[in-house]
Amino acid sequence: MISRLWAKFSKSSPRPAAQPQSGNVPKHVAVIMDGNGRWAKDRGLPRIAGHHSGMKAVKRITMAADRLGVEYLTLYAFSTENWKRPKDEVDFLMKLPQQFLEIEIDDLMEKNVQVRVMGHREDLPSFTIKALDEAMSKTANNTGLVLTFALNYGSRKEMLEAIKEIAADVQEGRLTCDQIDDHVMSSHLLTRDLPDPDLLIRTSGELRLSNFMLWQLAYSEMWFTDVYWPEFSETHFEEAVQEYQRRARRYGGL
Structure with a gap:
């Protein structure tokens, strides 16, 4: 019963089109881009066609976030668990950053967007790393929207590595156990240079963090929609921001 109610009130519902308020725009929006494969299957297409169409949604939502005044946009592009997928699909996914950045880098530069990547680089193909490094280098001095791709990223691995680093600091005398707090933990995470997300969006109807x-999402507002990622539009993004603006964030207080 609780899960059905949660789904009812968390998913998007039809509302008259309207622009989000100019104030109280989420500073950092994180997106779990889900549903590419199912979108393709519904159309009798191979899964990679869904990933290709999903790449177009990345451009749409980046531009929409920039237009609304979002400062940070983090997109979950490939998880540490996604290596379990068929090899041909993984190979295609590894080529997408190169394709996307080659096509869109000029527009990203024009919009003053800074590209970043977070994840575990050691398992990525050299051509993927090269494309990402070139984009990060080219956009490093841009001062607008920070667009971060979470690529080969897994939060549990991230936290385990952070804990190991903190333990080493304690063992070597750089830190005491009493000094370990939220700030210390956050400073050892891959997101150390990013604020925690204000809003999480997940597409495709799934209701989990994966x-x-x-x-970082401990106090983020969450918004779920049945819309598959390739169909996710500027209007859907605006609806999510409007819903965020209707909520009261109390962080455990009154």
Whole structure:
């Protein structure tokens, strides 16, 4: 019963089109881009066609976030668990950053967007790393929207590595146990240079976090929609921001 109510009130519902208020725009929006494969299957297409169409949604939502005044946009592009997928699909996914950035880098530069990547680089193909490094280098001095791709990212691995680093600091005398707090933990995470997300969006109707930013999302507002990622539009994004603006964030207080 609780899960049905949660789904009812968390998913998007039809509302008259309207622009979000100019104030109280979420500073950091994180997105779990889900449903590419199911979108393709519904159309009798191979899964990679869904991923290709999903790449177009990345451009749409980046531009929409920039237009609304969002400062940070973090997109869950590939998880540490996604390696379990068929090899041909994984190979295609590894080529997408290169394709996307080659096509869109000029527009990203024009919009003053800074590209970043967070995740575990050691398992990524060299051509993927090269494309990402070139984009990060080219946009490093941009001062607008920070667009972060979470690629080969897994929150549990991230936290375990942070805990190991903190333990080493304690063992080597750089830190005491009493000094370990939220700030110390956050400073050892891959998101150390990002504020915690204000709003999490997940597409495709799934209602879970899927090992994404488990520490950072502790007090984030969450918004779910049945819409598959390739169909996710500027209007859907605006609806999510409007819903965020209707909520009161109390962080455990009154």
